[in-house]
Amino acid sequence: MSRDRLVDGNDPRTDRAPDDFPPDRPATRLLHDDYVAPSPFGGLNVAVHHASTVSFPTVAALRARDVHNETGYTYGLHGTPTSFTLAARVAALEGGDHCVLVPSGLAAIALVDLALLTSGDNFLLPDNVYNPSRDLGTSLLAGFGIETRFYDPLDAASFEGAIDDRTKLAWLETPGSVTMEVPDIPALVAIAKRRGVLTAIDNTWAAGVLFRPFDHGVDLVMHALTKYPSGGSDVLMGSVTTRDLALHRRLRAADMRLGFGVGGDDAYLMLRGLGTMAVRLRQSGANGLALALWLAARPEIAAVLHPALPSCPGHAIWKRDFHGAAGLFSVVVDDAIDEGRVDAMIDALRLFHIGFSWGGVHSLAVPYRVGLPGGPARPVSRWPHRGTLVRFYAGIEDAQDLIADLDQAFVRLAR
Numbered sequence: 279m280s281r282d283r284l285v286d287g288n289d290p291r292t293d294r295a296p297d298d299f300p301p302d303r304p305a306t307r308l309l310h311d312d313y314v315a316p317s318p319f320g321g322l323n324v325a326v327h328h329a330s331t332v333s334f335p336t337v338a339a340l341r342a343r344d345v346h347n348e349t350g351y352t353y354g355l356h357g358t359p360t361s362f363t364l365a366a367r368v369a370a371l372e373g374g375d376h377c378v379l380v381p382s383g384l385a386a387i388a389l390v391d392l393a394l395l396t397s398g399d400n401f402l403l404p405d406n407v408y409n410p411s412r413d414l415g416t417s418l419l420a421g422f423g424i425e426t427r428f429y430d431p432l433d434a435a436s437f438e439g440a441i442d443d444r445t446k447l448a449w450l451e452t453p454g455s456v457t458m459e460v461p462d463i464p465a466l467v468a469i470a471k472r473r474g475v476l477t478a479i480d481n482t483w484a485a486g487v488l489f490r491p492f493d494h495g496v497d498l499v500m501h502a503l504t505k506y507p508s509g510g511s512d513v514l515m516g517s518v519t520t521r522d523l524a525l526h527r528r529l530r531a532a533d534m535r536l537g538f539g540v541g542g543d544d545a546y547l548m549l550r551g552l553g554t555m556a557v558r559l560r561q562s563g564a565n566g567l568a569l570a571l572w573l574a575a576r577p578e579i580a581a582v583l584h585p586a587l588p589s590c591p592g593h594a595i596w597k598r599d600f601h602g603a604a605g606l607f608s609v610v611v612d613d614a615i616d617e618g619r620v621d622a623m624i625d626a627l628r629l630f631h632i633g634f635s636w637g638g639v640h641s642l643a644v645p646y647r648v649g650l651p652g653g654p655a656r657p658v659s660r661w662p663h664r665g666t667l668v669r670f671y672a673g674i675e676d677a678q679d680l681i682a683d684l685d686q687a688f689v690r691l692a693r
């Protein structure tokens with residue numbers, strides 16, 4: 279609009295100045311008041327704090343802040359009452375004392391690697407490791423001059439043989455991602471301790487409940503909270519828990535440098551999920567076992583890789599060290615049945631969804647090509663099967679309905 283069309287500073291279309299607000303200054307009143315809400319509030323849940331800015335009562339308080347001190351607040355990225363409460367609850371779940379929360383399980387793996395490794399170091403991964411962890415090691419970390427070494431998780435000699443004086447960290451995973459082998463964690467930890475190597479474990483399958491890594495001397499426990507703790511297939515988050523304050527401080531320092539952080543809504547959803555996790559885990563575990571037993575009796579299935587069944591490598595270790603089984607397991611289909619028919623069987627499932635991120639209330643099925651590009655890391659040389667692997671996750675539906683669904687879909691394996 280040209281200047282000469284403004285009359286007395288007013289917009290001729292409205293006959294008002296653009297800033298013609300009432301004289302009692304609503305812009306300030308919208309932001310400032312003297313109201314103090316009565317406390318305490320008796321709601322059962324932790325309040326959701328959304329914050330980037332944290333304000334300080336005085337400059338002196340700002341100058342005195344200690345960003346590493348988790349009893350105070352500095353910046354939303356570094357902790358809020360909501361995220362600190364969740365961190366404390368996860369630490370208690372794992373039987374640890376300190377916990378760092380990050381935006382995904384994979385970010386938790388990356389945090390451990392980046393906090394503890396530097397150029398010239400090497401670190402160990404089991405050869406059946408969660409594949410993105412392997413990929414992180416062999417791509418980004420390799421670019422930083424950090425070497426990834428693989429060991430056979432069922433062979434303590436292979437673990438010890440991979441260690442040298444540059445080995446700073448050994449990852450453990452139980453059971454192995456997708457291929458489900460259960461390693462002897464106490465034996466591997468004893469070797470690592472003797473050789474002065476820190477151990478970190480991916481404890482996601484056991485949900486912090488079914489296996490207690492700190493009781494076996496593990497230094498760091500990583501958990502993809504995305505899975506059972508969330509339970510809703512709608513939040514991504516990861517945690518790293520320790521009992522050692524110095525180790526926790528190294529993780530916290532790296533976390534701050536990397537700028538990982540979790541939002542208030544996600545932390546709240548996670549707290550809500552945790553409250554029902556034990557009940558969901560029981561139902562999912564019981565359903566998983568019912569499905570595994572049904573599958574074990576089917577002629578189309580060559581092997582059921584469920585830690586609670588003797589057909590799973592490391593079953594005796596599971597029996598010795600675990601407090602139960604989760605609902606995630608795999609089967610190997612008879613190698614006379616080609617991959618196309620296995621895909622058709624999965625497509626025919628009505629209750630099971632086809633998807634990767636497990637731990638929610640819905641059942642899932644996913645095919646994998648073990649040892650092939652994009653498949654789980656375990657080398658074909660240490661993989662005795664030739665048929666297609668299918669990973670099942672049992673949700674919390676009625677087990678009879680899940681079995682009936684498998685039964686109708688299995689017809690496709692015969693065609």
Ligand SMILES: Cc1ncc(COP(=O)(O)O)c(C=O)c1O
Pocket residue numbers: 381382383384385408455480482483502503504514515516634635636
């Ligand atoms: C065993 C295991 N560890 C870690 C992760 C990574 O978790 P997120 O999906 O939160 O990155 C997953 C995810 O599938 C997993 O199954």
